[in-house]
Amino acid sequence: MKRRLLTCGVLLAAGASIAAAQKINAAGATFPAAIYQTWFEQYHKLHPGIEINYQSIGSGGGIAQLTGGTVDFGASDMPMTDDQLSKLKVKAFHFPTVLGAVVPTYNIPGVSADLKFTPESLAGIFLGTITKWNDSRLTKDNPGVKFPNEEIQVVHRSEGSGTTFVWTDYLSKVSPEWKSKVGANTSVSWPVGLGGRGNEGVAGLLKQTPNSIGYVELVWAAQNKLATGLVKNAAGNFVKAGVESVTEAAAGAAKEIPADFRISITNAPGKQAFPISSFTYLLIPSKIPDAAKTDAIKGFLQWMLADGQKYAAGLYYAPLPKEIVAKETRQIAQINAPGAPAGKGK
Amino acid sequence: MSKRLIWRKGVNAVMLTVTGVFTAVTVAFLFLILGFLVYYGGRSLDWNFFTKLPLSAGETGGGMANAILGSLEIVAVAALIGLPIGFFAGVYLSEFEDKVFASVVRYVSDLLNGIPSIVVGLLAWGLLVVPMRQFSGVAGSIALSVMLIPIVARQTEQFLREVPNSLREGALALGATKWRMVATVVVPAGSKGILTGMILGVARISGESAPLLFTAFNNQFWNGSITQPTASLPVMIYFRALSAYDDWHRQAWAAGLVLIGGVLTANILARLVLAKGVSVPRG
Amino acid sequence: MATPLVVETPVIRRRTQTGDIVARWVVTVFAAVILFVTALIVYQLWIGSEPSRLKSGFAFLTSSKWNPVTEEFGALPFIYGTVVTSVLALLISVPLGVGAAIYLAELAPAGLSNGLTFLVELLAAIPSVIYGLLGFLTVVPLMRSYVEPFLKSALGFLPLFKGPSFGVGFLTAGVVLSIMTVPYIISVSRESLLAVPREQREAALALGATRWEATWQVVVPYAKLGIFGSIFLSLARALGETMAVTMVIGNDPKISASLLAPGYSIAAVVANEFSEATGAIYQAALVELGLVLFVLTILINAVARLMIVATTRKGSKRS
Numbered sequence: 001m002k003r004r005l006l007t008c009g010v011l012l013a014a015g016a017s018i019a020a021a022q023k024i025n026a027a028g029a030t031f032p033a034a035i036y037q038t039w040f041e042q043y044h045k046l047h048p049g050i051e052i053n054y055q056s057i058g059s060g061g062g063i064a065q066l067t068g069g070t071v072d073f074g075a076s077d078m079p080m081t082d083d084q085l086s087k088l089k090v091k092a093f094h095f096p097t098v099l100g101a102v103v104p105t106y107n108i109p110g111v112s113a114d115l116k117f118t119p120e121s122l123a124g125i126f127l128g129t130i131t132k133w134n135d136s137r138l139t140k141d142n143p144g145v146k147f148p149n150e151e152i153q154v155v156h157r158s159e160g161s162g163t164t165f166v167w168t169d170y171l172s173k174v175s176p177e178w179k180s181k182v183g184a185n186t187s188v189s190w191p192v193g194l195g196g197r198g199n200e201g202v203a204g205l206l207k208q209t210p211n212s213i214g215y216v217e218l219v220w221a222a223q224n225k226l227a228t229g230l231v232k233n234a235a236g237n238f239v240k241a242g243v244e245s246v247t248e249a250a251a252g253a254a255k256e257i258p259a260d261f262r263i264s265i266t267n268a269p270g271k272q273a274f275p276i277s278s279f280t281y282l283l284i285p286s287k288i289p290d291a292a293k294t295d296a297i298k299g300f301l302q303w304m305l306a307d308g309q310k311y312a313a314g315l316y317y318a319p320l321p322k323e324i325v326a327k328e329t330r331q332i333a334q335i336n337a338p339g340a341p342a343g344k345g346k
Numbered sequence: 347m348s349k350r351l352i353w354r355k356g357v358n359a360v361m362l363t364v365t366g367v368f369t370a371v372t373v374a375f376l377f378l379i380l381g382f383l384v385y386y387g388g389r390s391l392d393w394n395f396f397t398k399l400p401l402s403a404g405e406t407g408g409g410m411a412n413a414i415l416g417s418l419e420i421v422a423v424a425a426l427i428g429l430p431i432g433f434f435a436g437v438y439l440s441e442f443e444d445k446v447f448a449s450v451v452r453y454v455s456d457l458l459n460g461i462p463s464i465v466v467g468l469l470a471w472g473l474l475v476v477p478m479r480q481f482s483g484v485a486g487s488i489a490l491s492v493m494l495i496p497i498v499a500r501q502t503e504q505f506l507r508e509v510p511n512s513l514r515e516g517a518l519a520l521g522a523t524k525w526r527m528v529a530t531v532v533v534p535a536g537s538k539g540i541l542t543g544m545i546l547g548v549a550r551i552s553g554e555s556a557p558l559l560f561t562a563f564n565n566q567f568w569n570g571s572i573t574q575p576t577a578s579l580p581v582m583i584y585f586r587a588l589s590a591y592d593d594w595h596r597q598a599w600a601a602g603l604v605l606i607g608g609v610l611t612a613n614i615l616a617r618l619v620l621a622k623g624v625s626v627p628r629g
Numbered sequence: 630m631a632t633p634l635v636v637e638t639p640v641i642r643r644r645t646q647t648g649d650i651v652a653r654w655v656v657t658v659f660a661a662v663i664l665f666v667t668a669l670i671v672y673q674l675w676i677g678s679e680p681s682r683l684k685s686g687f688a689f690l691t692s693s694k695w696n697p698v699t700e701e702f703g704a705l706p707f708i709y710g711t712v713v714t715s716v717l718a719l720l721i722s723v724p725l726g727v728g729a730a731i732y733l734a735e736l737a738p739a740g741l742s743n744g745l746t747f748l749v750e751l752l753a754a755i756p757s758v759i760y761g762l763l764g765f766l767t768v769v770p771l772m773r774s775y776v777e778p779f780l781k782s783a784l785g786f787l788p789l790f791k792g793p794s795f796g797v798g799f800l801t802a803g804v805v806l807s808i809m810t811v812p813y814i815i816s817v818s819r820e821s822l823l824a825v826p827r828e829q830r831e832a833a834l835a836l837g838a839t840r841w842e843a844t845w846q847v848v849v850p851y852a853k854l855g856i857f858g859s860i861f862l863s864l865a866r867a868l869g870e871t872m873a874v875t876m877v878i879g880n881d882p883k884i885s886a887s888l889l890a891p892g893y894s895i896a897a898v899v900a901n902e903f904s905e906a907t908g909a910i911y912q913a914a915l916v917e918l919g920l921v922l923f924v925l926t927i928l929i930n931a932v933a934r935l936m937i938v939a940t941t942r943k944g945s946k947r948s
Binding site for chain 3: 354366435448457464495499544549587617
Binding site: 021023025027032033037038040041044051053054055068069070196197198200201203204206207218220223224226 | 389401402403404453479480481547563564565566567570571574575585588589591594
């Protein structure tokens with residue numbers, strides 16, 4: 001009996017402390033989900049009163065939920081377009097968080113080497129014009145690799161995805177055929193392939209399906225021990241995705257980045273730059289009606305720009321360049337800046 | 347025996363076997379499903395599963411404690427809403443029916459029963475998530491209760507109808523008003539079946555995932571309030587199963603085992619109630 | 630069946646009727662809630678789909694474009710996928726289910742029949758997401774590594790079995806759905822068969838029929854409507870299945886002749902894309918798909934109910 005009372009008491013106390021916690025709901029990109037989940041977990045340990053519940057449903061979902069007002073902030077790899085921004089009731093700021101790479105990931109039984117892909121071969125595979133692994137257009141870049149005489153099983157994203165945007169943005173830049181037939185967006189009309197849900201789902205399908213190829217953010221390939229390929233960059237070198245090559249891709253952006261931080265860095269110049277790199281953003285409303293939430297979010301952003309960056313390299317993301325960190329710190333101050341009326345919120 | 351007779355007897359034996367095999371195959375499916383869940387799920391069930399929160403991608407050792415609690419919360423609220431409505435609707439259909447209205451209600455109730463769960467989710471989304479501007483466990487509960495109502499209504503009606511008229515007339519003859527008769531005589535007499543229907547209905551909705559996808563959404567923390575996004579076992583199974591991490595797959599299996607354990611236990615319990623009877627003492 | 634004697638005793642005065650009036654109102658209101666909720670669903674589906682309906686009109690049902698970027702939406706690939714997987718499911722589950730129902734209702738010894746029926750009904754209680762879990766982690770690899778290559782080698786000349794074997798696709802979805810629909814066919818068919826009056830069976834047996842002949846030539850035709858009803862009922866369920874299908878169908882909004890190709894169903898696309906539909910038209914298009922599914926399941930359910938009611942009425946009339 002006493003034990004029962006004790007358990008009840010503990011549960012009640014837990015319930016009370018849970019009730020007192022500051023709960024913030026967020027949703028969006030799966031590209032940075034690995035580091036976001038780590039960040040929000042760590043931040044909760046440092047500040048037990050703050051719970052940031054992040055659901056990785058894809059960049060499209062992040063933008064949609066932010067527009068619908070059902071989350072406190074969103075996350076997307078693709079910067080919001082002017083059209084999307086115009087639909088927001090409250091203007092939102094883009095806060096780049098880390099840099100990542102979208103890599104061609106494959107599962108070919110018997111092939112463990114790192115394959116070399118040119119822009120043309122990637123476009124061909126995803127357009128469906130290159131259908132077999134032992135096609136000459138693939139073998140010529142990879143002498144010495146024994147490709148099977150099997151059909152290529154393409155895997156892409158089934159939902160609105162920032163990762164898809166980065167991938168198709170790159171392909172649009174390097175392949176006029178891709179640009180005219182498919183284009184670049186979070187959700188496109190794929191000529192071939194299966195749809196997987198989230199970076200997680202694509203990785204899941206790749207792991208299960210022999211002779212498959214897809215595109216995922218680097219951490220998902222690395223953690224699931226999937227083979228990734230090198231991509232030929234604008235300078236003509238085959239580069240492997242990693243913290244250094246992604247950082248080099250962002251080198252030019254540090255100076256050129258506009259004030260609202262919306263920029264694409266695919267096919268960036270740079271001898272060893274990885275051509276399919278991208279910033280990823282948190283989409284924070286400019287006016288947050290709840291004062292406690294505002295403090296919590298601002299506090300998190302400050303932590304993210306400082307200590308948070310330390311977690312990047314361990315999860316295969318590249319930390320932000322220092323100049324950009326400085327600019328973002330100034331942007332934090334603009335949230336709920338006095339002088340303008342509070343937005344129509346909850 | 348003529349040749350024709352031998353042929354006919356042969357056909358008889360063959361068809362007996364064939365249909366028996368079909369039955370065996372169907373029942374085998376059940377054992378296969380349970381077998382897989384027990385094998386893969388059993389290996390993955392550990393103390394962590396029941397006590398820990400989900401961890402971020404790639405980390406091992408997380409659990410689904412919040413999803414188990416969340417499922418219980420959502421289903422409890424759904425039952426609180428759906429059981430009374432379904433029960434009283436069933437009482438209406440059996441005891442108080444007006445010819446036309448009752449047949450309309452019956453027809454619409456069957457309609458409601460057949461509506462795909464994802465469409466019910468759309469209803470709850472429009473009704474609660476949009477105006478509240480927030481995903482919440484209670485939106486999920488509303489969706490589930492809508493699914494529960496027709497099940498309970500039909501079962502209640504069916505078992506109340508089976509109560510013999512003599513009981514009703516006896517009560518009336520003793521001077522009871524109609525509602526007294528229904529409440530103190532008819533309902534207790536049909537209580538076994540009604541209870542069965544309620545248990546089966548609740549078991550059915552506790553396994554639903556689609557209506558929760560954009561109502562209760564999901565949560566990696568403990569669900570403090572039913573007005574916040576709430577994790578649930580079926581939704582977690584969905585997300586974890588599709589991923590690539592072996593650890594997440596293990597968790598999906600474990601969650602599947604827990605879920606099916608609950609659902610099947612409820613089903614077996616319900617049928618025991620019906621068979622042996624849990625008699626409700628007359629008031 | 631003797632009708633109970635109702636003794637009219639106007640002498641016994643009942644107490645005031647207010648309790649009864651209140652009770653009647655209370656239960657009627659609760660019953661009306663069912664009507665209200667259903668009307669609400671129809672209303673939500675109608676209003677929510679308005680932007681898309683106004684934009685595309687009936688062309689929505691015949692267009693196969695699904696482009697969230699250019700905001701062009703068509704329901705055809707999803708209707709195709711929904712119908713193909715459901716029909717495939719029935720092709721497998723109807724023979725299996727009706728056969729098993731016949732065994733359970735007519736041919737098996739009573740105790741065994743009850744026990745097995747109980748087990749079959751447990752199969753119906755298994756949640757959809759569990760079928761999806763098993764489907765994705767066990768059936769898909771099986772299909773990809775063994776079944777589909779076999780079908781390709783044996784029947785690859787048919788357009789039905791062309792293309793790479795992904796493991797996910799129409800065929801796998803159909804197979805998983807068939808396991809899900811079998812228990813419903815068995816359950817309702819069995820009841821329809823049991824509703825056939827004993828005299829019919831006995832007459833046939835008295836004339837010298839074997840048990841199978843009595844069953845197949847007398848009982849089953851008598852219960853025909855009910856069995857058809859069960860098939861339609863299962864069809865309606867299969868059309869609306871969400872979780873199991875979305876986990877094994879491949880999520881590709883394309884119409885393919887090949888069963889090995891990935892596809893999409895209405896319920897699957899709504900489940901996958903609803904939480905991220907930006908833009909009024911995109912969201913409305915998904916709601917409109919929900920409306921299409923709703924109408925489809927209502928029609929088929931209505932047909933099913935008519936058939937089942939007709940059978941049970943026929944059975945009870947004769948006794």
